[in-house]
Amino acid sequence: MADKRITEDDVVAELTDGMTIGIGGWGSRRKPMSLVRAIARSSLRDLTIVAYGGPDIGLLCALGKVRKAVYGFVSLDSIPLEPHFRLARQAGAIEAVEMDEGMLQWGLYAASLRLPFLPTRAGLGSDVFRSMPGLKTVRSPYDDGEELVAVPALPLDVALVHVHRADAAGNGQLLGPDPFFDDLFCMAAKKRFVSCEQLVETADFPKHGPLQTQRIHRAMVDGVVEAKRGAHFTSCDPDYGRDEAFQRIYAATAGDPAAFAAFKARYLDAPTHADYLKAVDER
Amino acid sequence: MSDHTLDELCAVACAEAFRGDGEILASPIGVVPSIGARLAKATFSPDLLLTDGVASLVANVMPVGVDDAPKVVEGWMPYRAIFDLVWHGRRHVMMGATQIDRYGNQNIACIGPLERPKAQLLGMRGAPGNTVCHPTSYWIPQHSTRSFVAKVDVVTGVGHDRARAAGPAATRFHALRRVVTNLAVLDFETPDGAMRLRSVHPGVGVDDVVKATGFELTIPASVPTTRAPTDEELRLLREVIDPKGLGKRELATK
Numbered sequence A: 001m002a003d004k005r006i007t008e009d010d011v012v013a014e015l016t017d018g019m020t021i022g023i024g025g026w027g028s029r030r031k032p033m034s035l036v037r038a039i040a041r042s043s044l045r046d047l048t049i050v051a052y053g054g055p056d057i058g059l060l061c062a063l064g065k066v067r068k069a070v071y072g073f074v075s076l077d078s079i080p081l082e083p084h085f086r087l088a089r090q091a092g093a094i095e096a097v098e099m100d101e102g103m104l105q106w107g108l109y110a111a112s113l114r115l116p117f118l119p120t121r122a123g124l125g126s127d128v129f130r131s132m133p134g135l136k137t138v139r140s141p142y143d144d145g146e147e148l149v150a151v152p153a154l155p156l157d158v159a160l161v162h163v164h165r166a167d168a169a170g171n172g173q174l175l176g177p178d179p180f181f182d183d184l185f186c187m188a189a190k191k192r193f194v195s196c197e198q199l200v201e202t203a204d205f206p207k208h209g210p211l212q213t214q215r216i217h218r219a220m221v222d223g224v225v226e227a228k229r230g231a232h233f234t235s236c237d238p239d240y241g242r243d244e245a246f247q248r249i250y251a252a253t254a255g256d257p258a259a260f261a262a263f264k265a266r267y268l269d270a271p272t273h274a275d276y277l278k279a280v281d282e283r
Numbered sequence B: 001m002s003d004h005t006l007d008e009l010c011a012v013a014c015a016e017a018f019r020g021d022g023e024i025l026a027s028p029i030g031v032v033p034s035i036g037a038r039l040a041k042a043t044f045s046p047d048l049l050l051t052d053g054v055a056s057l058v059a060n061v062m063p064v065g066v067d068d069a070p071k072v073v074e075g076w077m078p079y080r081a082i083f084d085l086v087w088h089g090r091r092h093v094m095m096g097a098t099q100i101d102r103y104g105n106q107n108i109a110c111i112g113p114l115e116r117p118k119a120q121l122l123g124m125r126g127a128p129g130n131t132v133c134h135p136t137s138y139w140i141p142q143h144s145t146r147s148f149v150a151k152v153d154v155v156t157g158v159g160h161d162r163a164r165a166a167g168p169a170a171t172r173f174h175a176l177r178r179v180v181t182n183l184a185v186l187d188f189e190t191p192d193g194a195m196r197l198r199s200v201h202p203g204v205g206v207d208d209v210v211k212a213t214g215f216e217l218t219i220p221a222s223v224p225t226t227r228a229p230t231d232e233e234l235r236l237l238r239e240v241i242d243p244k245g246l247g248k249r250e251l252a253t254k
Helices: A008-013 A033-041 A055-062 A083-090 A101-112 A182-187 A202-208 A244-252 A257-268 A273-281 B006-017 B031-042 B079-088 B127-133 B160-166 B206-211 B231-241 B246-253
Strands: A020-023 A047-053 A066-074 A095-098 A117-120 A136-139 A147-152 A156-166 A189-199 A223-226 B025-028 B056-058 B073-076 B091-095 B135-140 B175-181 B184-187 B196-200
Touching: A008 A033, A008 A223, A033 A055, A033 A156, A033 A189, A033 A257, A033 A273, A047 A055, A047 A101, A055 A066, A055 A083, A055 A244, A066 A083, A066 A101, A101 A117, A101 A147, A101 A182, A101 B079, A101 B127, A156 A182, A156 A202, A182 A189, A244 A257, A257 A273, B006 B031, B006 B091, B006 B135, B006 B175, B006 B231, B006 B246, B025 B031, B025 B079, B031 B091, B031 B135, B031 B175, B031 B231, B031 B246, B079 B091, B079 B127, B091 B127, B127 B160, B196 B206
Parallel strands: A020 A047, A020 A156, A047 A066, A066 A095, A156 A189, A189 A223, B025 B091, B091 B135, B135 B175
Antiparallel strands: A117 A147, A136 A147, B056 B073, B175 B184, B184 B196
């Protein structure tokens, strides 16, 4: 099996301006933050970010990396409204595609199954049609004749997800209470990069969790980055919870350019994930 | 009847929204709705399913805001399973609403134009799918003309007029049940699905509700008073479900 181990910077080298990047996790939970920070350090721009959004979207908006965001919500969970994202929206700095959460799943699922769309009731009668001007309905060809929303496939150039355990071949294991939609992000994307809390031997997966936790397999993954505490400051249960104190520091920098510049210099500009963790632990 | 506070009255009104729902998932968003759903399960709607807010279905009635409380997990309910359940229909959500209009259209996305909002809020979340797939109620802790508006800026949750305009696929499972506020309980039991005053809380006049509402409400000839908590409900609320008094705090901070 191929050895797919790479670094955060190797992942960024695979990305180009204007790409559509899907990011796994949910809100401020199990986000691949070491990869997000690597994008933050890069010269990349004009990105389209697709996510159940949290500080991934907020941080990249704050740094002017985002041209367009596609989301069901953007939230820090314990801080319901993501302040950096709000500022970007209220400044008209990004194009926003607001979808129903289930529609977003359906778009990723359609892309992963190579279908042009999938039908659903979700979105009917709502302003999702204003937020997605090209959105169309489709009539059931069967006797019911129901007119349903045709959620267009949401193909991704790249997927970034953070898992608990992975092996060098790209098999991934999700040990937390919710796998979210990470497998769909991987299957909807052309290039798939996974960061993990810990690299393990393939034979050792059963020591960490039951078979059902091995949700990501190597045909869904092109590169693996080992990043212990790689989801920090978002939660990565059961390995660690959210760093609420640090999240509050991050949130408080919104709308305060000097504070954000200091935050960026201290944490985001740290050249490696290890340097970032050192700065976090020394605060 | 012993003295009760406004948050306790509202929690009972939220609980009443889930009466008769049977074996479905109750998804309360917010503190007072969570207290209400747990009260309903502890009393007159014992078959309700509830989650711990993460990914477990919990068989016992847990106190709100006590993270280490004993938990009897009866099932796994990650977001993907919730999404399936939403479209399957065995669910009743009680959401918040920054704005709501006469026909029950809800906005939690943003204030001002979608393209460049004056205030970005949560986004659509699950509101479009929830409202056309299964019963929906709302909890609005500050009843005012800012929240009860003639026209919402963005339709996230779908109201009766918009569902009708979208056709039979949208109305088929559309069911708006109750709106509980700090002043009153409202419903949509009118011929055209316009909002109706169902009851006023003790000490609140019909005129107070009318003044705080930015559209024409349907007012029945006689408007009852929202029912007070029973002694047993008050005991459950204070000793079991909300020992820290978080419901009071939610009403105070809004």
